Amino acid sequence: MISIRDLSFRYRGRETYALSNINMEIPDGEFLGIIGPGGAGKSTLLCAVNGVVPHHHSGDFYGEVIVEGHDTAQADPETIARCTGSVFQDIDGQMTASVVEDEILFGLENFGVPREETEARMEEALLAAGIGDLRDRNVYSLSGGQKQKVIIAAVTALRPRIMLLDEATGELDPVSSRNIFEFLRRLNGEYGITIIAVEQKIMLLCEFVKRLAVMDGGRLILSGGVKDVLQHARELEDAGVNIPRVTTLARRLKSGGLYGGELPWNIPMACRMMRSIVHASS
Ligand SMILES: Nc1ncnc2c1ncn2[C@@H]1O[C@H](COP(=O)(O)OP(=O)(O)OP(=O)(O)O)[C@@H](O)[C@H]1O
Ligand SMILES: [Mg+2]
Structure with missing residues (x-):
């Protein structure tokens, strides 16, 4: 469960607020899509959920974000990192190892998962992501879509209760993007993982998510089921969101x-x- 209450945040040195008075309740098992024009505050909102804001980006922070009972601004970042798995657009920047299995082991070891458990968790994550055959491959030889799946598998192996994805399919072709979203749907449906995905591809979001949130100028301007949000076509167009x-x-x-x-x-x-x-x- 994620509760965002009266959240406002302004990066140090900036005049305008990146987030303005956001209120949101995200129940366990939600599959939420976030859309909005460039600079709307989508990435900042995800960072407020995984604690990167305000722990790594300082500024004026008001309100609170409670993730699984932890106040993200007060809790130590490691505690929040254990319940939220984050996948960002810059895949190469998130890769730490040169071989796929090491990429997944790295996270598991970092999280102190006992050795006897790591093998089973790795197998499960690789199979769930449909990349069992890539286990021994060098990450440099993989396509963008395959790398994306490796990162998602590495995050999945840590079994976070919440997964945050920031334009995770940004570089991918339509078929690979769909594959990623089908995998996310399985994680959501079979494992009950809460998924929050920021995406530009609105048709993809509409097909897979349970709820949509629309941001503009640091505000949450619309939120609800896909059908309800799309009824507000005029507001979406005004905000520069392509329906x-x-x-x-x-x-x-x-x-x-x-x-x-x-x-x-x-x-x-x-x-x-x-x-x-x-x-x-x-
Ligand atoms: N590290 C930072 N330091 C200062 N200002 C920032 C920083 N990151 C983002 N901002 C500013 O905060 C506002 C919200 O940015 P954010 O990146 O959250 O938007 P976004 O909706 O994710 O945009 P995009 O679609 O371009 O990724 C923008 O005005 C941006 O310039
Ligand atoms: Mg962004």
């Missing part, structure tokens, strides 16, 4: 009186919409 094209198309059809149903956000839903229009006109 799925099929949703835009449906809005136009609605305003032209050609469609009266639910707004679609993926291709199968759009196909259903088109069928209903054709059916109605025949």
Whole structure:
């Protein structure tokens, strides 16, 4: 469980607040997607959850962030790191070893996991990520998507209750991005891990997450189920968030009186919409 109460944060030396009065309750087992334009405060919000803000970035910090009962500003960073696993966009910057299995072992040893447990945990994480065959590979020989899976497997092996992903599919093609999100869905569904993913790819988010939060100018401007958030197309557009094209198309059809149903956000839903229009006109 994560509780964010009246959170505001301004990086030292900056005039404007990166986060302004954020209030959020994120229950266990949530799969939350965060979207918003550049500079909205998405990364800063994730950093406030894993304690990087204010422990590594100083500034004016108001309010509180409680993660699994720990106040992140008061608790020591190691305690927070044990319940939150973070995956950031800069994959190479997060790689510490040159061989895949060492990458995963490194984290486990750092966390003091007993030796007799490390093998089983590594196997499980590699299999869950679908990269059992990469175990002995040199990380430099891997593709971007494979490296991303190694990092996610390394974080998964630590069995965090919460996983934070900041544009983790930023460099990936659509198929690899989907694979990552399918894996995240399994972690969420089968292991009950709370997932918070910042993403630019809104269609991907809409398909996989349970809830969406939209940030703009350091504020949380919308939050709710995908359907509810997409109803606010005007606010999303004003904030510079690209809504799925099929949703835009449906809005136009609605305003032209050609469609009266639910707004679609993926291709199968759009196909259903088109069928209903054709059916109605025949
Ligand atoms: N280390 C830092 N020091 C000072 N200011 C920062 C720092 N990191 C971010 N900021 C500022 O805080 C605000 C929020 O930035 P943040 O990186 O959280 O936004 P974001 O939504 O993640 O943007 P993007 O989509 O570009 O990643 C911006 O004005 C940014 O310039
Ligand atoms: Mg960011």
